[in-house]
Amino acid sequence: MSKIHFFTEGTGPAVILIHGYCEIGMMWSDFAKALSEDFQIFCPDLPGFGKSILPHGEISLEETAVVLEEWMEENAIENPIIIGHSLGGYVALALLELMGNKIKGIGLFHSTAFADDAEKKEMRNRAIQFLKKNGVEKFVTSFVPPLFSEAHREEFADAIDLAIEQARQSTLGGLIAFMAAMRDRKDRFEVLKNFQGPKLMIAGTEDGAVKIEASRQQKTAFTDYVELEGTGHMGMIEEKERTLEIVRGFCEKTSLKS
Template structure:
């Protein structure tokens, strides 16, 4: 098993393929296997670096909230260990928050930016309260209440579809402690509009046509912050287009990555 140890915490990652390095940060409450469909289709042309965030997949948790800057620093430590100066950095949903945090930590390491079904704004007071309620519920009742409430919002095809069942299995594999720490970490994230407005590199913003969590209008607002950003709307997809409509998503991602000098 491939691991990088940060502050004494072993963190698992995948390193698959060859070519332009592409660091992808997964959504809540999944793990790096959420990108399996991208790896299968594109790893002959790109080198995918796929960490499991703290407490998810095969990574250990550590203490305190899993704030987005912590995920970003873990990812930078992985690049350092692999002696990779810069990479295309992308993230889905919570992974997008972490990608923006990485941009804030060290924009010079970001060769290109991919933001998928995410948003630049911080939680308001009501949003932070909902995250804390969800964190406490996970610790007291396990992850099943989260599966029941969140899963229907993630996929346009519905919870009983093949992709819905695939996602349910990934969600049920998450530890309650990791779920709680990530919810509390997301509640702490700052507004990222300022750092995006300063980013001068190539950027791709992707959103599922039927996303109800971070809908198309939010993606348009996000893309408008970044000079020259491409906006792609994936038909027939909800909040996780890389898993629900992988062929269309892979086509969009491949076209963007191919435009970045290796």
């Protein structure tokens, strides 16, 4: 058994929404409810987050993809559309490399197919040291608010509080393991470019985690590319109605393809 905890809503073509770092599957609850009118939505907790167990002290994105493929087989999830936020996008790309045309379409929500550069790797190393020294609580309360664009933080104070509360459900082992997995992940731009199915990118012009310049460099690899002006790393909250309609339209179009 894969030991992946998840919730599901609706019936119809399968759509998997994968949460990001310091998040849990329940972050997608509003999206799942809205999209469940036309699709069966699956929202897993990645190992070490929420109620899913991290099997051992380290995990790679490749191992995570294998675990999720097993979970799909256990739950008879076939030809899914997979959309991932941030870390969830990295996992979606690892699944794409593993499963190929068994995936109907892929969406990157504030994510990237590129590997970390040297500066980003060093930042992740510092984060790991901070986690080891200070633990989950101090990390998540400092990590989550800057994910939102500075201009939106006061407006979305309640949403930030909820995101912090959900982030507290991360285990220390999960946070350390996936920080290292993100640091060490390989470039999957060619995997993305060579995939013939529908591909969506949603990018924020004020995203501090995935710079808009990097998103623009990948634009030609996507069938659907959307920039959210003035939005940070949390477009599904900062621009919920718009991004929900973008995701709905992408899923509707993708599900109709043979």
